[in-house]
Amino acid sequence: MTDTFTELKAKVPQATLLFWVLKMMSTTVGETGADWINFGLGLGLTGTSIISALLFLCVLLIQLRAPRYIPWLYWLTVLMVSITGTLLTDYLTDQLQVPLLYSVAMFGSGLVMVLMFWHRTEGTLEFASINTKGRELYYWLAIIITFAFGTALGDALAERLSLGYLTTTLLFAVLIAATAVLWRVGRLSSVTCFWTVYVLTRPLGASLADLFSQPIKEGGLGYGTTPVNIIFLLAMAILIGASTLYGHSSRQISKL
Helix, strand or coil: CCCCCCECCCCCCCCCHHHHHHHHHHHHHHHHHHHHHHHHCCCHHHHHHHHHHHHHHHHHHHHHHCCCCCHHHHHHHHHHHHHHHHHHHHHHHHHCCCCHHHHHHHHHHHHHHHHHHHHHHHCCCCHHHCCEHHHHHHHHHHHHHHHHHHHHHHHHHHHHHCCCHHHHHHHHHHHHHHHHHHHHCCCCCHHHHHHHHHHHHHHHHHHHHHHHHCCHHHCCCCCCHHHHHHHHHHHHHHHHHHHHHHHHHHHHHHHC
8 A cells, every 4th residue: 555644663562571561551650640740739520631631732733843762852752642642531431420431432332433544544553554644643542542442441440340450550551461371372452462562551551650659547558648649750751761872872883
């Protein structure tokens, strides 16, 4: 199929173990960050949602205009997607009183539709082939839906089953491991595995954030949102910095 958009250099990282660790951390920061802005700064859910959406659009425009994959910019965009996607579901649930199961059905259907249109127009859903403007736009649209979908899914399970933060964290960790095993033995395609894990890492990261930040009497470890935010942001910064230096060093060696 001939692309209608100009081909670009790779704008996304490879889906390595580091990628998944950073993705999980971004969901953790997205969960605690949304709570911190909402409650810590006292902006309220509406004000927080508007501010995060505007910041996300600004960062996304910069990411779309970037000529290549820039680690800090890409992960900043993912971080803003995480916060915005979380608030989108929270706003529907808390402000508009949309039942969580409705949100699960709506965002799940939306993700399937985006992936179907993406495949129909671009001919592939392979993560490594996001090298045109069209595929990049589909990619970020799918990403924000996965965050909203994952938030609704995690909240629905927590609300319906009352599993607690630790049990919920372990549940999604097991589901991710099972998905990886099915891919490994050839029962799932790489595309299906990627998007399944991308959805599941959202509630995994959120449950982990709640486990660390929520009060002990509510089943958490009681560290609070601010320390958890700082720790995970620092960890992300260190890993992104290390991967950037490693990638630069590898390119220098390859030129020798």
